[in-house]
Amino acid sequence: MVRKGQLLYLLLRYRRKDAQEWTKYEVQNENVFAKETAHFVNCILKKEKPIVDGLDGLRAQEVIDAAYKSCRENCRVEVKKAEI
Numbered sequence: 001m002v003r004k005g006q007l008l009y010l011l012l013r014y015r016r017k018d019a020q021e022w023t024k025y026e027v028q029n030e031n032v033f034a035k036e037t038a039h040f041v042n043c044i045l046k047k048e049k050p051i052v053d054g055l056d057g058l059r060a061q062e063v064i065d066a067a068y069k070s071c072r073e074n075c076r077v078e079v080k081k082a083e084i
Contacts, residue, residue, distance in 0.1 A: 017078075 066077040
């Protein structure tokens, strides 16, 4: 977390396989859980289209699983595309 004035930011860094430099990505701290929950409720009650679909969810889970494996085994883990 990085503080800028009154705001907190989550600082993420990533590097693509073919890149030499790390890319920094700052995420402003806001109540994303409340936003996500409100969107979910609107999808049900107001028939709004979900921002993400099942394939996006699967892909996110694959990235999370790879991150845990990388941490457990202290190694780089390649995330392959989901095969549906």
